[in-house]
Amino acid sequence: MLIFIAADMEGATGVVHHDQLMPEGKTYSAARKLLTQDINAAIEGCLRVIPDAEFIVGDGHGIMRNVLFEELHERASLVIGPASPSNKPLCQLEGINDEIDMAFMIGYHSKAGTPNGLLAHTYVGSTICRLRLNGQEIGEITMNSAIFGSYDIPVGLIVGNDDLEEECSAISSSIEFVSTKKVLGSTAAICYPIARTKQTIADAAERAIRKRLQWQLQPFKPTSHYSLECDFYRREHTLRAQRIEGVEVLNELTIKIEAETAASAFRVFWAAVCSAQEDFPAWLK
Numbered sequence: 475m476l477i478f479i480a481a482d483m484e485g486a487t488g489v490v491h492h493d494q495l496m497p498e499g500k501t502y503s504a505a506r507k508l509l510t511q512d513i514n515a516a517i518e519g520c521l522r523v524i525p526d527a528e529f530i531v532g533d534g535h536g537i538m539r540n541v542l543f544e545e546l547h548e549r550a551s552l553v554i555g556p557a558s559p560s561n562k563p564l565c566q567l568e569g570i571n572d573e574i575d576m577a578f579m580i581g582y583h584s585k586a587g588t589p590n591g592l593l594a595h596t597y598v599g600s601t602i603c604r605l606r607l608n609g610q611e612i613g614e615i616t617m618n619s620a621i622f623g624s625y626d627i628p629v630g631l632i633v634g635n636d637d638l639e640e641e642c643s644a645i646s647s648s649i650e651f652v653s654t655k656k657v658l659g660s661t662a663a664i665c666y667p668i669a670r671t672k673q674t675i676a677d678a679a680e681r682a683i684r685k686r687l688q689w690q691l692q693p694f695k696p697t698s699h700y701s702l703e704c705d706f707y708r709r710e711h712t713l714r715a716q717r718i719e720g721v722e723v724l725n726e727l728t729i730k731i732e733a734e735t736a737a738s739a740f741r742v743f744w745a746a747v748c749s750a751q752e753d754f755p756a757w758l759k
C-alpha cells in the first residue's frame with residue numbers, strides 16, 4: 475500500500491500564528507517539529523495495520539521546505555521544493571500518480587473568508603479572495619480531494635483546525651477527521667496536548683486504512699466537468715493571470731477555468747495564480 479500525505483502547516487498541532495509559519499519567525503523551528511510529529515503519528519497508525527506500507531509526503535506549505543526530513547519516519551519519501559508551475563504544477567500534490575492507494579491531508583486550515591477562521595486562506599492569502607468549484611465556495615481540502623479524485627485516489631484522513639470540520643464532512647462523511655485545536659479567533663486557539671494529538675491522529679489513520687481495505691472510501695469526483703472560478707483581491711492580479719492559456723476573464727477581479735478533470739483545471743489555475751503575482755514571491759523561489 476502506497477499512501478500520499480499532503481502536509482500543510484497552519485493546522486498542525488500547536489500552530490496558531492504567522493510567526494510559526496515562515497523561516498523569519500522566531501517560533502518557526504519549533505513548529506516544523508510539531509508538523510513532522512503529526513505526520514509521523516499518521517504513519518505509525520497505518521503501520522499498525524499494514525507493516526510494509528510506503529509513504530510519500532508532499533511538503534505543501536509556503537516555501538515547501540518545512541518538514542524535518544531527518545526526523546521524518548524512515549518509511550516516507552519527501553517531496554521538497556517550492557511550487558513554481560515549472561516545478562510543481564499540482565502545487566501541494568505534485569508527486570501523485572496512479573500507483574497511490576489512498577491520501578491523507580495533515581496540517582490543514584479553513585478556507586479564505588471563514589468568519590474568525592484560524593489562519594484561514596485558500597492557497598495564497600495575499601492574492602486569492604475566493605475560490606469556487608462549479609459555483610460552490612471551496613478551500614484547499616476540497617480542491618485537493620478533487621485532484622486526488624482525478625487519479626482515483628480516495629482521501630482517508632484530514633487533520634487540522636476544528637473550523638475545518640464542516641468542509642471535510644461536505645467532501646465525504648467517510649473521511650476520518652482529527653482536530654488539533656479548538657479555534658478561538660484568527661490567530662489563537664486552545665491547542666490540544668502533543669501526546670493527545672499523536673494518539674488521535676494515529677488511531678484515525680488506523681481506522682482510515684481499515685476503511686480503505688474494506689473499500690469504504692470513494693475517490694471524490696463531484697462532477698464530470700470542472701469549472702473553477704477565482705476572485706482576486708486586485709484587478710492587477712486578473713490582468714497578469716490572463717496571460718495564461720485557458721484562463722477566461724469574467725470581470726476585473728474574477729477568472730474562470732474549465733476542464734474535464736479537476737487536476738487539469740488546477741494546473742491552469744495554479745499557473746494563473748503564480749502569474750498574478752508581481753514577481754514570484756520569495757516562498758516560490
Ligand SMILES: [Zn+2]
Pocket residue numbers: 482483484534535536
Ligand atoms: Zn500553509
